[in-house]
Amino acid sequence: MTKKINKKNNKKNNKKNKKNVKVDPITLQVIGGALHTSAREMGHVLYRMSFSSIIRESEDLGAGLFDANFQTLSESDSTPLHIGSIPGYLRGIQDTLQDGEWFEGDVVVHNHPYHGSSHSPDLAIAIPVFWKGELVGFSANTAHHIDIGAATPGLIIDIRDVYAEGMLFSGIKLYRKGERNDAIWQFMESNSRTAKMLIDDIEAQIASARLGEQRMKELISEYGIDTFKSACNELLNYTERMMRQQIKAIPDGIYRADGWCDDDGRNRDKKLPIKVAVKVKGDNVTVDLTGSADQVPTAYNVPFEGSTKVAVYCAFRSLLLDQAETEVYIPSNEGSFRPIEVIAPEGSIFNPKFPAAAEARFTQCNRVIDCIYRALSPVMPEKITAGNSASLSFISYAGLRPSGDYWVFLEVNEGSYGARARKDGPDSIDNLMCNTRNNPLEDLGMHLPMVCERYELRDDVMPGAGRQRGGIGVVKAQRVLTDGVITHECDRHTDVPWGAFGGSEGAVGRVQRYNIKGNKQITEMPAKFSDVDINADDVIAFYGPCGGGYGNPLDRPAEQVLEDVLDDFCTIEHAKKAYGVIVTKDLKLDHKATKTLRSEMSK
Amino acid sequence: MAKIGVDVGGTFTDLILEKGPRDVYVHKVPSTPEDQSLGVIRGITEICEIGQIARKEIELIVHGTTVATNITLENNGSEVGMLTSRGFRDILHIARHKRPYNFSLQFDVPWQSKPMVKRRNRIPITERVMPPNGKIVTPLNEKEVIEACKLFKQRDIEAVIICFMFSFLNSKHELLAKKIVQKELPGVYISTSCEVIDVIREYERFSTTAMNGYVGPKTSNYINNLANSLKKEGFKSELRIMQSNGGVATVDMTTEKPVTILMSGPAGGVIGGKWAGNLSKEKNIITVDIGGTSADISTIPNSEIRIMNPRDTYVGDYPILAPMIDLATIGAGGGSIAFIDKGGAFRVGPKSAGADPGPACYSKGGSEPTVTDAQVALGRLDVDRFLGGDMTINPDLSNKVIEKKLAKPLNMSVKDAALGIIKVINSNMALAIRANSVARGYDPRKFSLMPFGGAGPLHGVALANEVAAKEVIVPPAPGINAAIGLLETDMKYEFTRSAPLVLENATKKDFDRINRALSDLEKLCRERLSADGIIKKQQKIIRIAECRYHGQGFELRAELPNGKLNSNNKNIVINNFHKQHNLDYGYTFGSDQVEIMTLRVVGIASVKPMTWPKLKPLAKGKSNAKSLKDAFLYNRKTTFDDGKTVTCPRYNRDKLLAGQKISGPAIVIQHNSTTLIPPKHKAYVSTYGNIHIQKN
Numbered sequence A: 001m002t003k004k005i006n007k008k009n010n011k012k013n014n015k016k017n018k019k020n021v022k023v024d025p026i027t028l029q030v031i032g033g034a035l036h037t038s039a040r041e042m043g044h045v046l047y048r049m050s051f052s053s054i055i056r057e058s059e060d061l062g063a064g065l066f067d068a069n070f071q072t073l074s075e076s077d078s079t080p081l082h083i084g085s086i087p088g089y090l091r092g093i094q095d096t097l098q099d100g101e102w103f104e105g106d107v108v109v110h111n112h113p114y115h116g117s118s119h120s121p122d123l124a125i126a127i128p129v130f131w132k133g134e135l136v137g138f139s140a141n142t143a144h145h146i147d148i149g150a151a152t153p154g155l156i157i158d159i160r161d162v163y164a165e166g167m168l169f170s171g172i173k174l175y176r177k178g179e180r181n182d183a184i185w186q187f188m189e190s191n192s193r194t195a196k197m198l199i200d201d202i203e204a205q206i207a208s209a210r211l212g213e214q215r216m217k218e219l220i221s222e223y224g225i226d227t228f229k230s231a232c233n234e235l236l237n238y239t240e241r242m243m244r245q246q247i248k249a250i251p252d253g254i255y256r257a258d259g260w261c262d263d264d265g266r267n268r269d270k271k272l273p274i275k276v277a278v279k280v281k282g283d284n285v286t287v288d289l290t291g292s293a294d295q296v297p298t299a300y301n302v303p304f305e306g307s308t309k310v311a312v313y314c315a316f317r318s319l320l321l322d323q324a325e326t327e328v329y330i331p332s333n334e335g336s337f338r339p340i341e342v343i344a345p346e347g348s349i350f351n352p353k354f355p356a357a358a359e360a361r362f363t364q365c366n367r368v369i370d371c372i373y374r375a376l377s378p379v380m381p382e383k384i385t386a387g388n389s390a391s392l393s394f395i396s397y398a399g400l401r402p403s404g405d406y407w408v409f410l411e412v413n414e415g416s417y418g419a420r421a422r423k424d425g426p427d428s429i430d431n432l433m434c435n436t437r438n439n440p441l442e443d444l445g446m447h448l449p450m451v452c453e454r455y456e457l458r459d460d461v462m463p464g465a466g467r468q469r470g471g472i473g474v475v476k477a478q479r480v481l482t483d484g485v486i487t488h489e490c491d492r493h494t495d496v497p498w499g500a501f502g503g504s505e506g507a508v509g510r511v512q513r514y515n516i517k518g519n520k521q522i523t524e525m526p527a528k529f530s531d532v533d534i535n536a537d538d539v540i541a542f543y544g545p546c547g548g549g550y551g552n553p554l555d556r557p558a559e560q561v562l563e564d565v566l567d568d569f570c571t572i573e574h575a576k577k578a579y580g581v582i583v584t585k586d587l588k589l590d591h592k593a594t595k596t597l598r599s600e601m602s603k
Numbered sequence B: 001m002a003k004i005g006v007d008v009g010g011t012f013t014d015l016i017l018e019k020g021p022r023d024v025y026v027h028k029v030p031s032t033p034e035d036q037s038l039g040v041i042r043g044i045t046e047i048c049e050i051g052q053i054a055r056k057e058i059e060l061i062v063h064g065t066t067v068a069t070n071i072t073l074e075n076n077g078s079e080v081g082m083l084t085s086r087g088f089r090d091i092l093h094i095a096r097h098k099r100p101y102n103f104s105l106q107f108d109v110p111w112q113s114k115p116m117v118k119r120r121n122r123i124p125i126t127e128r129v130m131p132p133n134g135k136i137v138t139p140l141n142e143k144e145v146i147e148a149c150k151l152f153k154q155r156d157i158e159a160v161i162i163c164f165m166f167s168f169l170n171s172k173h174e175l176l177a178k179k180i181v182q183k184e185l186p187g188v189y190i191s192t193s194c195e196v197i198d199v200i201r202e203y204e205r206f207s208t209t210a211m212n213g214y215v216g217p218k219t220s221n222y223i224n225n226l227a228n229s230l231k232k233e234g235f236k237s238e239l240r241i242m243q244s245n246g247g248v249a250t251v252d253m254t255t256e257k258p259v260t261i262l263m264s265g266p267a268g269g270v271i272g273g274k275w276a277g278n279l280s281k282e283k284n285i286i287t288v289d290i291g292g293t294s295a296d297i298s299t300i301p302n303s304e305i306r307i308m309n310p311r312d313t314y315v316g317d318y319p320i321l322a323p324m325i326d327l328a329t330i331g332a333g334g335g336s337i338a339f340i341d342k343g344g345a346f347r348v349g350p351k352s353a354g355a356d357p358g359p360a361c362y363s364k365g366g367s368e369p370t371v372t373d374a375q376v377a378l379g380r381l382d383v384d385r386f387l388g389g390d391m392t393i394n395p396d397l398s399n400k401v402i403e404k405k406l407a408k409p410l411n412m413s414v415k416d417a418a419l420g421i422i423k424v425i426n427s428n429m430a431l432a433i434r435a436n437s438v439a440r441g442y443d444p445r446k447f448s449l450m451p452f453g454g455a456g457p458l459h460g461v462a463l464a465n466e467v468a469a470k471e472v473i474v475p476p477a478p479g480i481n482a483a484i485g486l487l488e489t490d491m492k493y494e495f496t497r498s499a500p501l502v503l504e505n506a507t508k509k510d511f512d513r514i515n516r517a518l519s520d521l522e523k524l525c526r527e528r529l530s531a532d533g534i535i536k537k538q539q540k541i542i543r544i545a546e547c548r549y550h551g552q553g554f555e556l557r558a559e560l561p562n563g564k565l566n567s568n569n570k571n572i573v574i575n576n577f578h579k580q581h582n583l584d585y586g587y588t589f590g591s592d593q594v595e596i597m598t599l600r601v602v603g604i605a606s607v608k609p610m611t612w613p614k615l616k617p618l619a620k621g622k623s624n625a626k627s628l629k630d631a632f633l634y635n636r637k638t639t640f641d642d643g644k645t646v647t648c649p650r651y652n653r654d655k656l657l658a659g660q661k662i663s664g665p666a667i668v669i670q671h672n673s674t675t676l677i678p679p680k681h682k683a684y685v686s687t688y689g690n691i692h693i694q695k696n
Helices: A007-017 A025-049 A080-096 A182-189 A195-223 A225-248 A304-320 A362-376 A441-447 A558-566 A572-579 A591-601 B036-050 B067-074 B142-154 B172-184 B202-232 B251-256 B264-279 B371-377 B383-389 B395-410 B414-436 B456-467 B478-487 B508-531 B570-585 B624-631
Strands: A061-067 A072-075 A107-110 A122-131 A134-144 A172-176 A253-261 A272-281 A284-288 A340-343 A393-400 A406-413 A450-457 A474-480 A484-489 A510-515 A523-525 A529-534 A538-543 B002-008 B012-020 B023-030 B058-064 B080-085 B122-125 B128-130 B135-138 B159-163 B189-192 B238-242 B247-250 B285-290 B295-300 B327-330 B336-340 B346-352 B448-452 B471-474 B490-502 B539-549 B556-559 B594-605 B632-639 B645-652 B661-663 B666-670 B673-677 B681-685 B691-695
Touching (some): A025 A061, A025 A072, A025 A134, A025 A195, A025 A225, A025 B570, A061 A080, A072 A080, A107 A195, A134 A225, A172 A182, A172 A195, A195 A225, A253 A362, A284 A304, A304 A362, A393 A474, A406 A474, A484 A538, B002 B036, B012 B036, B023 B478, B036 B058, B036 B202, B058 B478, B189 B202, B202 B251, B238 B264, B247 B490, B264 B285, B264 B448, B264 B478, B285 B456, B371 B395, B395 B414, B448 B456, B448 B478, B456 B673, B456 B691, B478 B673, B508 B539, B539 B570, B556 B570, B624 B632, B661 B666, B673 B681, B673 B691
Parallel strands (some): B002 B058, B080 B159, B645 B666
Antiparallel strands (some): A061 A134, A272 A284, A393 A406, A450 A474, A474 A538, A510 A538, B002 B012, B238 B247, B295 B327, B336 B346, B539 B594, B632 B645, B666 B673, B681 B691
C-alpha cells in the first residue's frame, strides 16, 4: 500500500511535529540508545556487504536516521565528513525530487554537489519512513564509490567543470513506490569504469537503509508517534544544550588564524590563502571564511552545504564535545550544529558558483579545522592541538586488465596529529575530519597488480619538538606491476604545521616517483597531480606531514627523550639539537652534559 | 568418572564436583587475584573433602581462568621482541590507521602509547615473499636474525614473535627464522604468525601473534605450575583449560597458543546456559550472565553455541583472530552507578562501584547509588538474607543516596528514581541482547531468556518482556552456572588454512589442493583428539569454508559437504553461503561468484552430559498450595516495575518441588541468588529444578 502525500501535507505534518508530549528522562534514554544502535547496525551492514575496498576496508561511508525536517537523529561511528553531510543531501533531494513528492517504497539516489552533496563520488541512498501515511523521517546513508564515470578514473582534480565529474543524480528514484526503475540501473551499468562494483555497492547501501527504516518503524510502534517525535526533539535539545554550555565557557571575542594551500592542481605558482575568523558571542559561534581564496578553475573547490559547513561542525564537536574527555555518551545529532554559523562568500573556494567542479575538497576542509584550533589556542590552550597534518592523501591507481576491463584502486593515506597539552601527537593516523581504515597490504596484493614496498613511520625528518612532541607522518611506497594511471589529491608541501607555545613546527609532506627496476632516479612530485601515466614497476612514495610540537622542548624530561631515541622516534642528533639532551653512543643519558647544555640553551 | 569444574571469577572461585550420576557437590572459595592457583588448589582440595572422595579418584579437572585476560586488562605482559619484514616495522604501531574516536582531540592511542611490542624491539629483517602466489624473491637474511637474537638477549626479551608479510602464502621464512631463534635463544617463548593464525591481512595476523607472545610466558607458567601443584597434591587427573571457542584443550595446547583462552571466563557460562536449557528440553536460549560490573550476553539457537566470525573478534583494543563464542559484554551489573550528567540526562553505568566500596548499602563507604541499591530500596533484596545471610546490608544508606543524588535533583520520589535506575539498566542490557539476537536474524519470541550470575534472576523477567522472549528460565544454581558449564564442555581443536579459490572457476587441480588441505587439517584434529585418548568413533569432525562473494572483504561461514569437494557438490557450499549471507544481511548477490578464503576444520569429542539430580516431585494427593507452604518464608512489601507496592511472599528455593506452581508476585530466595516473579506472571518448577516464568 502506498499513500500519496503532497508538499502541502508535508507542511501540515511539520506543524504536527510541534505537538509535544512530555517524555520522562528514562524513556528518553531508552529511545536515544535505540536510535544510536540502529545507526551503527546500518553502518555495519553497509561495510560488511560491500565490494569496493574504499567502502569495505576503509569504511568511507556514513549512515543514520533523520526526522522529517532532515535533522540528524543518530549516526554511525564512521567517517565524520559523511555523517555530518546527510542532512544537506536530504534538503537537496527535497528540491529536486522526481515526482516532486515522496511515496512509501521510494529509494532515492543523489550526489549533486550543487544540491547539497558532499562531493559527487559520495552517493547517498535515502528512504522515506512513513507511519500511517505520514512522512515521519528518513533512513539514509552515503558511501564513496570508486568510479562514477568522471573524466579520469577514480579521482579527478584538473578538470573544467562539474559535468566532468561523472554521473550526477539529483532526486532520482531507484525504486518508485516499491518498484525498481530498471532504466536507471541499466544506465548506471554503462557509465562507470567499475560498473559491477558500483551496482553491488548501491545494493549494499539499499539493504542498510532498509534496515534503518525498519528500526525506526519498530521504535514508533513501541512508543507511539507523539512520544517518539517529542523524544527526538528533546534529544536534539539536549545535545544543543551541551554544545552551548561549552561555547559559553569561551571568552567572547574574535579569533583569527590563517594559512595557505599549495596550489589548485594546475596553476602551480599560485598559493591559495585560507583565512579563518572565529567569532564567539555568548553561546553562539560564527566561523567566517571571508578573505580565503577565490574559487579555482579546477575541481579543488569545496561544496558549501555538504562539506564546508560540515567541516566547521566537526571542528567544534571534536573540540567541545571531545568523546575521550566526556564520560557520557552525547547523542550525535543536529543539536550540535545549531549554535554554529558558517560564512563563506559565494564565489570563494569554500562556496563555489555553479558549474565549478568541486570534487577534491578534503584538504581545504581539514585546513579550516586546523586554523580554527590555532585561532582559539590563546583561550583554550588545554583543549587544542598544535599544528596537524591537516591534509589528506587520496590517491587513485587504475589500469586496464588484459580483458579490457578497468581496475581502479582508491587509497586514503594517513596524516598525523599535533602535540597536545598533556600528550604527544599520535603518529600516522587519520587526521581531523578523516577517520577511515587502511587497506590491508596483503588484500591489495591478492586482488590488484600492485604491491607495497614500504609502510612505516617516516625517518627522513623529525616531527615538531616540544614538551610534547608532534606525531610522525607515514611513508607508504606503492608499486604498480603493470602500466596504469594515477591521480593524487593532497596538499601541504609548503605550509608547515605550526608549533604551539614554544614547540617547534612539524614537517611538510612530499611525494616521490621512481622506477624500481630502472635507474631509480627520483622525481619529486607536487602534492596534487591528475591523470599521470605510470609504467610497470613505478613506485609512488608518499611521505605524510608531521605534527607540530607543544611547549618548550627543554621541558621534556630527559628520560622521555632517551626513550624516544631508543625507539627511533628521535635521533641522537635531534635529541641534542632540539631538546638539549645528550645521549651517548651506547644509548645512555649523559646527565651532566645534558644539564649544562639545557641551561645554555634556555638562556 | 569423577570430574571437577573450577571457574575463577573476580570475587569468588566457584567449584563443582560430579562424583557420579546424580551425585553432585558445589563449593565457593574467595579468589586469590595475586596468584589464582592458590584459590584453585584450595577449592579443589576442599570440595574433595566435602564430596568425600579421594584425590586420586578425580579423573578430570576443567579450569576456566581469567589469567590471560587479566594480563591484557592490567597491561603487564612480557617483554616481546619481533622479527618482521624490512620496510614494515610499524604495522603494529599504525594498526588500521583509524582513531578510537571520531570526535576527539585529546584521545589516547593505546597501541602507540602502551604497545605490546616496543618499537625498539621490532627488528626489520631482509626477506620477501610476493603475492599472489607466494614466490620468494628475496631469501631470508639469516645473519640479521642472529644479530637480532643477540640484541634480544641483551634486553632480556621473554618472548619472540616472527611476523613476515604474505606468510599466509608461504610460511618458509617464518619457520626458518623460528629455527634460528630456537637455537640462539633456547628457552625463549616463540610464536610465528603462520602457526598462531594462518590468515590473510597483516595487521590482524600480527596483532594476534603479538598478543600470543605478550600473554604467553606468564600464562604458560601459570598453567604449568598449576598442573605441577595438582600432581604434588596427589591429583592424578588431567588438567584441561577452557578455551574462548567453547571447547577445552590440553595444557600443552594452551601453553602454545594462550591467545585462545582470552575469553575462557565467560565461555563457561554460555555452555552452562545450554546445559540448563537441555534440562527442560529447551533448545533456543538467550543467556544473560549478570555480575557486579558487567553482563555477558549470548544467543544459542537450536542448542548450538555460535562462534564469532574471527574477523569480528576483539580483545580490548586489539583484533584477536581466535575463535570465540559469540557473546557480548556490556558494562551493566549490580554495581553500576546511576547519575545525572551535566546536560541533565539520567545515566546508569558503565562505571561501577565494583566490590569495593561496592553499593552504598554495603556500608563500605560507597557514596553513589547503584543498581543493587535500587533493588534494595524497592524491597527486592532482603537485609537478613543477602548472600544467604553471609553479608549484612543497610537499606537506609540505599534510600539516602538515591534521594540525595537522583530523587531530589530530579524532583521525583525515591521509589520513582529507583525504578528509573532499573529501567535504564534493563534497557541498556536489552539493546545488547537485541544486537546479539535480532540483529543476527534470530527472533527472540522463539527463545527462552536465561538469567544467571548472582544478579541475573532479578532482571530476567523485565529483560524477557523488553526483548519479547517467550519465557524466562532460571537455572537450578544461577550462582555457579559457569562452573557447571565447564563440566559440559567438549574437547575441541581447530585448525585453519588460507586457501583462496573462486568456486565457479575451480578446476580439478584446485579441488585436489582444497581436499589435500582439508585432509591435513582433519589429520591434525584427529592427532590431538587421539592424544587425549579419544577413540576415532567418538571423534566428530566439522569442516567449514569461510567464504565471501568474490571482491567482498568479509567472510561468512559455509559448511562443506561430506567427503571430497568436487565440481558436482560445490553448489552445496555455494548455496550454504548464499543462505548465510541472507540470514546476516537480508540480501544475496545471486549472480555473483562465491570465493573460499579460509578452510577451517574443527575436531570435537563430546563429553557425557552431567546427570543432574532430579528434584523431588510434588507428593501425590498433596495440593500445590499446601506444599508451597513448606517453602514459604515470610511476606514483605515489594515494589515491582509497574510502580505498585504490594505484599509479596518469599519462598525458599531449596524447598521447592518439581511440578510446583507459583503465581506472582513472589520472590524465590536461594543462597547466592534471588528470583523475581512479578505480578501477572506465573512460574513452575521443572523436573530438574529450572524455574520457568511466563506471563499470565
